[in-house]
Amino acid sequence: MSIKVKGFLKDVGGASRITAMRREMIQSAETTPHPQDQIRELADALHPGRQNFVVTQIRPASPTSRTFRLEPENGHIPPFQAGQYINFYLTIGSSTLTRAYSISSAPYEAAGDKPFVEITIRRNVSYFVPDYFFGEVKEGDVLSAAMPFGQFYYEPLRDAHNVVALAGGSGITPFVSMAKEIAAGCLDCGLTILFGSVKSDDIVCGEQLSAAERACTERNAGLIAAGKKTGGQVRVIHIMSDDPDWTGEKGFVTRELIEKYSCGIDCVGTEEGAKKIDTSYFFCGPLAMYRAVSRSMEEMGITLRRFRHDVMAQPGNVKQIPGFPEDQIGKTFQLTVVRGIQKDVIPARADEPVAVALERAAIPVDTHCRGGECGFCRSQLLSGDIFVSPLGDGRRREDKELGWFHACSAYPVSDLVVKIPII
Ligand code: FES
Numbered sequence: 001m002s003i004k005v006k007g008f009l010k011d012v013g014g015a016s017r018i019t020a021m022r023r024e025m026i027q028s029a030e031t032t033p034h035p036q037d038q039i040r041e042l043a044d045a046l047h048p049g050r051q052n053f054v055v056t057q058i059r060p061a062s063p064t065s066r067t068f069r070l071e072p073e074n075g076h077i078p079p080f081q082a083g084q085y086i087n088f089y090l091t092i093g094s095s096t097l098t099r100a101y102s103i104s105s106a107p108y109e110a111a112g113d114k115p116f117v118e119i120t121i122r123r124n125v126s127y128f129v130p131d132y133f134f135g136e137v138k139e140g141d142v143l144s145a146a147m148p149f150g151q152f153y154y155e156p157l158r159d160a161h162n163v164v165a166l167a168g169g170s171g172i173t174p175f176v177s178m179a180k181e182i183a184a185g186c187l188d189c190g191l192t193i194l195f196g197s198v199k200s201d202d203i204v205c206g207e208q209l210s211a212a213e214r215a216c217t218e219r220n221a222g223l224i225a226a227g228k229k230t231g232g233q234v235r236v237i238h239i240m241s242d243d244p245d246w247t248g249e250k251g252f253v254t255r256e257l258i259e260k261y262s263c264g265i266d267c268v269g270t271e272e273g274a275k276k277i278d279t280s281y282f283f284c285g286p287l288a289m290y291r292a293v294s295r296s297m298e299e300m301g302i303t304l305r306r307f308r309h310d311v312m313a314q315p316g317n318v319k320q321i322p323g324f325p326e327d328q329i330g331k332t333f334q335l336t337v338v339r340g341i342q343k344d345v346i347p348a349r350a351d352e353p354v355a356v357a358l359e360r361a362a363i364p365v366d367t368h369c370r371g372g373e374c375g376f377c378r379s380q381l382l383s384g385d386i387f388v389s390p391l392g393d394g395r396r397r398e399d400k401e402l403g404w405f406h407a408c409s410a411y412p413v414s415d416l417v418v419k420i421p422i423i
Pocket of ligand 1: 366367368369370371372373374375376377378394406407409
């Protein structure tokens with residue numbers, strides 16, 4: 001395309017005419033927004049903010065865990081990726097708090113005629129909320145929540161096609177979502193799950209994992225018969241840490257087991273399968289397991305780019321956090337909380353994050369990831385000392401220098417004065 005220059009005066013004259021026309025159009029335009037704003041409609045569909053969900057089904061996912069099915073009151077669930085989480089806004093007693101749970105259902109199930117999402121919760125894995133879900137929540141209840149959040153999902157531009165998932169206990173939930181999505185043909189990657197449980201009679205979401213594995217094997221039946229593959233795109237290796245009768249893998253998710261099963265699932269039984277292929281490792285589980293797995297990753301020379309992790313927040317035992325000042329355990333400090341012109345003084349235990357102290361005192365604090373990553377609980381330290389978990393320190397360098405911290409991953413080690421946002 002060529003631009004014809006007509007000469008200085010003609011060009012300036014043309015530009016002035018356009019400017020005048022533009023001004024005229026602006027002046028004659030309606031002052032109220034157009035009722036059909038497609039950009040706004042799309043933004044609202046993708047990020048609807050808080051929604052009400054009806055609990056339509058509660059079923060056991062193992063003897064110690066339950067799956068809760070939630071259907072949106074407005075009939076619509078925003079699109080999400082397998083591995084992302086939903087954040088609940090709960091009122092428990094006098095406390096108002098937020099809690100995030102990985103979605104254990106698959107994205108395709110949220111896009112059907114009767115859309116739903118599911119979460120699977122194990123009793124007693126974090127502070128007081130599981131008890132609420134187990135003891136209080138019943139079918140028909142309405143819960144307020146927002147979604148989707150989180151970066152813990154398979155992204156083909158970033159991750160290797162061969163994925164090895166390393167999960168412990170209820171850390172299996174994001175991988176259940178991925179496995180179901182793959183089984184439905186909606187996600188294309190090879191997924192090997194090394195799943196650590198204590199006993200074979202308490203495997204969280206065991207049936208859903210078997211169903212996904214079966215569906216993938218059936219889809220590959222032709223290739224398997226032709227000897228080109230030995231299984232489907234999903235395989236699950238169960239590892240029992242305390243089950244003498246278990247005949248499969250026993251112990252913990254060790255480096256030996258990770259290496260044994262890192263061969264690409266798409267090429268199991270083929271020449272390529274014999275080679276070590278590019279693999280992304282995804283970890284989700286408790287802190288103690290993360291420490292062992294991250295050591296294995298280091299020993300195996302896995303780069304940070306190929307190791308993605310979602311450590312389940314708030315370990316019951318803070319001693320497991322590297323560098324935690326153990327001599328502070330058992331102490332309680334005075335926490336002065338400044339919100340605008342309001343000031344509250346509350347107790348804060350040294351072995352609980354500042355966010356939990358706020359929640360116990362019914363002071364609203366916005367949390368999503370509860371792992372120091374998202375920044376929703378960003379607060380300012382006006383005086384005192386905190387210990388910040390190195391496993392959850394997602395602060396920017398400037399924030400650290402200027403005294404900002406994330407309340408979900410910071411522990412008091414002296415009396416504190418903090419300033420938090422008003423929500
Ligand atoms: S809740 Fe995400 S950083 Fe605190």
